[in-house]
Amino acid sequence: MVDFKDIIAEKIYDDALGLSKDEIKDMIEIPADEKMGDYAFPCFRLAKSLRKAPQLIAADIAAKAGDSEAFAKVENVNAYVNFFINRAYFAGEVVDEVNKLGSGYGRSDYGQGRKVIVEYSSPNIAKPFHIGHIRSTVIGNALYKLYDAVGYDVTRINHLGDYGTQFGKMIVAYRKWGSEEELAKEPIKALLGYYTRFHEEAKEHPELEDEARETFVRLEAGEPAELELWEKFRTLSLEEFNRVYDMLGITFDSYAGESFYSDKMPRFIQELKDKGLLEESQGAQIVDLEPYGLGAAMITKSDGSSLYVTRDIAAAVYRKEHYDFYKCIYVVASQQNLHFKQWKKVLQLMGYEWEKDCVHVPFGLVSLSDGDDIKMMSTREGRVVFLEDVLNTAVAKTAEIMREKDVQGVDIDEVSREVGIGAVIFQELSNNKIKDYVFSWDKVLNFDGETGPYVQYTHARASSVLRKAEAAGVDVNNLGEIDAGYLGSDSAYTLAKLIYRVPEVVVEAAEKYEPSIVTRHLVDIAQSFNKFYHDEHILVDDEAERNAKLALVKASKTVIANCLGLLGIAAPERM
């Protein structure tokens, strides 16, 4: 499809300006107000080098650029050169392109098949999947889809928290107070019970902590008795997690978690020693990062067992050697910013220059309102909202609404899942990921305004119009040559422009690791479509007009479905 910025750069380019075409492209803006045109080139900056008033520069450029097939009007206002796209030409191009590419619209080969790893979700085994886990899971999944869409070869890794002292605690607690029957019935609940009880009892009997650490040392040493229990906990937990992943429609290519790297660490501890980076401190082995203002990174504890950073170093090198990634993305909470800085610094000091290709994508904290104050979620203290409960409640509410509305011709069971779960995912991907938020039932269960159901509703509405046209004998898959002159109204044109920008929006979202950019754009498209739908009658008698408008409806539906897909949300035909 035509790139209007290219055309503008071509027109504006002049040796005398002292700017390359790419520099000109970068300067081009999209005016806040449509009345100011579709693209604008500000001339303020040129005033100094050309020693001429910016208004005069703009006037000269506008006169030189003139009108053309692509631009109906070029004018200068307040030192901006404003370009007005030729509406009919434009809408025709956009609609044809979308309807030609279908589900491929929005995808590109920008990534040239390079290898990208996305690590996300990564829950701790034996702890319930709560609403705090939704962020990494859903953001990571969207990033996977975005990178896949822009042409990268993506591998999804669920770096399970399946190792560490916590398993020493779990094993100790299970042996003291647990039973096989209890565990078989409700694994996570039972394990959580042991874990919570451990912490309660440890307050009175601190020696339990030592016992737990010793148990983990035995586990790490491969003692069969500990290993067997650990494997049991892991398998049972994974089964429960998979239930949630199934609901969310999320899969992984690898579940290689922390335990996977347990036998790969000695090599790096030795390497750190050989490179003179390791030093002893109070019985533990650390890398001193004080010179970089990053404190100390602990590599082994005084009892010799491993730590988080150690495992992450092993994991990074393993991935580099095994996948030879171009980029490795870690979707992990911002609470771990320091950890990632330390870890990257250690890798750098070890001489792994590809450390710069490892990107920590942080996100803000989800907390709970507890009466008057707001608190972090705590599994230990039982202050949690389970993700599965949130999803089920959203689905139930959707089903209730559908029954009230008496929607015909749909499987309520299936569609209420698509809409209810879509609402939760959409909500999660609506805001800038770095922001903290307080979980609110009212908010996740609100289906009005800028929400998933609103966008899905818009899609269903577009689908409905197309069905109606088909019922009247129109072949919506073959509308023939479109007379885009019927798509020149403000609402049709605004909609076409938003659709046109989708491919660049997808690339931007991937580059910035920010799915909400797509979510926001999707809301804009839905609003714009609904306005168009209300402003104009689509199924008119005149065939040329009707077909042109139907082509725009079809393009809108396709684009909405594609973007929802990038976020991991379904696009039902009816709801």
Place this chain on the structure above:
RNA sequence: GCGCCCGUAGCUCAGUGGAUAGAGUAGCGCCCUCCGAAGGCGAAGACCGCGGGUUCGAGUCCCGCCGGGCGCGCCA
């Protein structure tokens, strides 16, 4: 104490150094004999936390405060 992050309308949030700071939501007023009202339209609502600075131009960049969050070796 030190480090990182956040602060925009009552609430939840957009806002690539550029034109008159935008949505949604709540409250108020309209619109279903017309393609799906989970919708559309209108009015109202903002010392962009405060104070300096850089710039032709700052919500956006820099410095200092204030408020909130998170993190700071034997958890992950």
